[in-house]
Every structure is written in structure tokens, then in C-alpha cells.
Amino acid sequence: MRTTLSTLALLGTIGLGTGAQAEEHEVKMLNRGEDGQRMVFEPAHLKIEPGDTVNFVPTDKSHNAESILGMIPEGAEAFKGKINQEVSITFDEIGLYGVKCMPHYAMGMVALIEVGDELPNLDQAMEAKNPGQAAARMALLLNEVGQEDASGSDAADSGSTAAADSTGEDATE
Secondary structure, three states: OOHHHHEEEEEHHHOOOOOOOOOEEEEEEEEOOOOOOOOEEEEOOEEEOOOEEEEEEEEOOOOOOEEOOOOOOOOOOEEEEEOOOOEEEEEEEEEEEEEEEEHOOOOOEEEEEEHHHOOOOOOHHHHHHOHHHHHHHHHHHHHHOOOOOOOOOOHHHHHHHHHHHHOOOOOOO
């Protein structure tokens, strides 16, 4: 029995067991992104699986990462990293998580973490209010939600419509 359990434990450790291994992702907090935009998270939109960890790295000074009120799934805990310090968050609840850099929030420094394939808080995230340039950037990020899913799900369709509406542009053009 001990040998069987040890073998099963070993198989699980090397990835041959039933569960997938959680992954780690890195999001940089930057004064200027690769595309020239100021005050950004890179990448600004990340699709991960439940149990994955995201490391928010203050590559440039004066940044933090914290959750946006009204933009986390039910049952998920809000988080708030300190200025100039890396923060690692494990995302266990499925749904959308809005992330901001508090000092640069109104300048549009926001990110969107998409956890799993179901988005139970999509409508709530679409209705959340963001200040200044953050509103426009978040609308663009919400527009990306579900686009990697080629099935044309309702989540992707409603995300495109709401994001276009919040920017004042017609989604049909």
C-alpha cells in the first residue's frame, strides 16, 4: 500500500496525476508600456485558471496593485498591495477581477484578470464605475473578455456591446 501511495504521489508531482498544476504569471507595473502608453499594467488583460497566481511586479517605482471595488467575484477576497512592493495573488474564484494602481488609477492604470471560463460577475464588472481615463481603458479590456473563445459565447458578445456603449462608440461600425 505504501508503495502504491508513493507512486501515485510521485505521478501527481510530475504532472501525470489527475489535477493540473497551477501556473504563475507576471504582470509588470510600468510608467510606460511597450506601446508607449503611460501608467500601465503589462499585460493589462490576463486569462488564467482557478488556482493560478499572479505576481504584480513594480518594475517602475510608485505603483501598487489592488482590487477594484465592485469588480471581484462573489466569495473572493479584496487585495491591496503596498506601493513599490511586489504582491502575489492566487485567484481561486472564477470570474473577473478588476485591478488598479491607486496612485495612477484616474490616469487609467487598470488591469483585468479573467479566471476560468465562466464569468458570473460580468454584468457587475460592466456596471462598475471607474474614474477618468480608467473608465475608457477598462471598457477596452472588458471588450477583450471572451474573445479568445472562438465559440462566440454570450459573455464575449455582451462584453463587446457594453464596452462600446461605455466609450460612446457604435459597436456596429
